[in-house]
Structure formats: structure tokens, C-alpha cells
Amino acid sequence: MFRGDAVFEQMGEIPAASVATVAMVFPKDAVEEDIKGSGFVVSRNEDFSMAACSWIHRKWPHTVPEDKILLRAFVGRRKEESIVDLADKAIEETVLSDLNRIMKINQPPEFTTVTRWRNSIPQYTVGHEHRKEAIYSEFKQSYPGIFAGGASFEGVELSECVRQAKSGVTSILNFLKN
Known part of the structure; x- marks a missing residue:
């Protein structure tokens, strides 16, 4: 896509x-x-x-x-x-x-x-935080209303992926409200 x-x-x-x-x-x-x-x-x-x-x-x-x-x-x-x-x-x-x-x-x-x-x-190498933030920023600028998340970004543990999903849903709902 x-x-x-x-x-x-x-x-x-x-x-x-x-x-x-x-x-x-x-x-x-x-x-x-x-x-x-x-x-x-x-x-x-x-x-x-x-x-x-x-x-x-x-x-x-x-x-x-x-x-x-x-x-x-x-x-x-x-x-x-x-x-x-x-x-x-x-x-x-x-x-x-x-x-x-x-x-x-x-x-x-x-x-x-x-x-x-x-x-x-995913293996988080030196520079991962910078790459992740660049991707998030690009989504915000070029694809408003679409949010990135998942193990490749902030953690592979199930609990971390669930936390990211909840955060993503909150971001989507806030975007839709505005």
C-alpha cells in the first residue's frame, strides 16, 4: 500500500x-x-x-x-x-x-x-529511535489518520504490542474527533 x-x-x-x-x-x-x-x-x-x-x-x-x-x-x-x-x-x-x-x-x-x-x-540497532521517530513523523505529515505500530517499533512482548495497539486506537479516536 x-x-x-x-x-x-x-x-x-x-x-x-x-x-x-x-x-x-x-x-x-x-x-x-x-x-x-x-x-x-x-x-x-x-x-x-x-x-x-x-x-x-x-x-x-x-x-x-x-x-x-x-x-x-x-x-x-x-x-x-x-x-x-x-x-x-x-x-x-x-x-x-x-x-x-x-x-x-x-x-x-x-x-x-x-x-x-x-x-x-526485530533487532533494535543503534539509530532505531531516530528511524522510528522519522517514520512516525512521516505518517503524521503524509498520511494523516494512519498510525504505525507493532513489534518493529517499540517491543516484541505481547504486553508491549497490546499497549501499542491501545495507544494506536486512542490516537485514531482522537484524530477522528478532531
């Missing part, structure tokens, strides 16, 4: 990484050494394949039976994406190995699913 507009070339400058999410369900007693919190992020400098792990059973307890634990791990990073191409079982084994370095899991998962997200996780 907006092809040919120079501002969208800047959007193409936002690099994206391929990642895989690994959701694993365990019986509650499978985790011997649990950690507090709802997950963690792993520094790029650490010797782990996982980039992060979320405790879904803690974040959203209503999504998991009380006697189960649901962990969702993320593998793959920009320039470290080859793991995404491995077979599901190899990815699962890698994640379990990483998890067992952090906490003790004494049973295999009852259920695992691996989902690949190719070239879909």
Missing part, C-alpha cells in the same frame, strides 16, 4: 532475527530446584543456546492445570540463528540441557512443541 515511499525504506533497515519457541509441559514435581520469578533472559555473552525462558504457569496460571508446569524457552539470536534449523528433538534437548544448568528438572516433558519464527523478531 505504501511501496515507493522513501520512509518505508527505513523500515526495511530494521533487521530481524529467526528464533524458535519451545513450549514444554512438565508435572509439577518434575522441577526439583525451581527459581523465583516468571522467567529470565540470558546474556548474549553466556554459554547458553537459550535467549530467554518464561514460566507461563506463573505469568498466566489460568492457562495450565494446577499440577503442571509450562515453560516456554526461546532459542536463536541475530547472527546465531542456525539452531532454528535443527530438528525439533535436537532443539528440545538443547533447551533441556540449558534449563538443567539453571534448575534441576528430573523428568522429561510430557508434551513439547517447537514453533519457528523466521526473520520475525
